Amino acid sequence: MSKEKKSVEKEFGLSSWAVNSPTVIYVMMAIFFFLGLTSYFDLPREDFPEIKETKIYISTPYPGNTAEDIERLIIDPLEEELNNVSNVIEVLSTSQEDYGIITIEFDEDITVEEAKVKVKDKVDGVKSGADWPTFNGAKVEPNVFDLNFSEEIPIVNYNITGDYPVEKLKELRNI
Numbered sequence: 001m002s003k004e005k006k007s008v009e010k011e012f013g014l015s016s017w018a019v020n021s022p023t024v025i026y027v028m029m030a031i032f033f034f035l036g037l038t039s040y041f042d043l044p045r046e047d048f049p050e051i052k053e054t055k056i057y058i059s060t061p062y063p064g065n066t067a068e069d070i071e072r073l074i075i076d077p078l079e080e081e082l083n084n085v086s087n088v089i090e091v092l093s094t095s096q097e098d099y100g101i102i103t104i105e106f107d108e109d110i111t112v113e114e115a116k117v118k119v120k121d122k123v124d125g126v127k128s129g130a131d132w133p134t135f136n137g138a139k140v141e142p143n144v145f146d147l148n149f150s151e152e153i154p155i156v157n158y159n160i161t162g163d164y165p166v167e168k169l170k171e172l173r174n175i
Contacts, residue, residue, distance in 0.1 A: 053147065054106040056119045060142040062135060063098050071095040073133045074140065078102055081122045087115070112146050120144045 018025050060074050075093045079102065082091050087110040093102045106115045123142050126132065133140050160169050 052112070054108060054110065054112060054115060056104045056106070056112070056115050056144060056146050058102040058104070058119065058123060058142050058144050060100045060140060061098060062100070062133060062140050064135075065098060067095040067097055067100075070098075070100040074142070075100045075102060077126050077129070077132075078123060078142070081126050082119065085118050085122060112148075116144060116146055 058078065060070070062070050062074060065073075071093075075095050079091055079093060082088065082102065082104055085104070087106045088104060089107050090105045091102065092105075093100065104115070104119060110118075123144055127139060127142065160172055162169065164172075
């Protein structure tokens with residue numbers, strides 16, 4: 001018995017058609033490109049969008065101390081308490097000479113104001129402890145704040161120029 005080898009060719013019709021008619025494919029690509037481009041330029045967008053972050057920052061200056069002292073005396077006790085706050089995603093800290101900062105990121109289920117109140121309560125609790133460091137007879141005061149970028153970016157900038165002295169231009173600016 002002899003075995004006959006059969007040649008089997010498999011062909012996908014759409015691929016073969018695309019290879020055999022490149023002009024149609026180029027036209028389709030151009031249409032998709034222009035439709036995508038017009039859709040992109042028609043998207044609504046704001047010049048100054050409001051950026052809301054659910055991050056709270058605690059900065060603590062403690063002059064005359066090393067980064068290790070600031071971490072041991074200030075950052076570590078605060079981090080221990082802040083890890084127990086609900087809705088916290090992540091707590092990051094940085095210690096350097098004379099200064100420490102903690103960043104607390106919350107999930108989207110809490111407002112920035114609520115998160116700030118929770119953090120201030122925890123910071124006040126830790127600060128009221130007997131082992132909290134003092135500087136010049138007063139307890140070191142951590143600053144709890146949030147960054148609102150929409151308040152930080154000016155809405156209007158204007159410049160005044162002319163053949164006047166600087167004092168006169170400043171006077172005109174305040175009108």
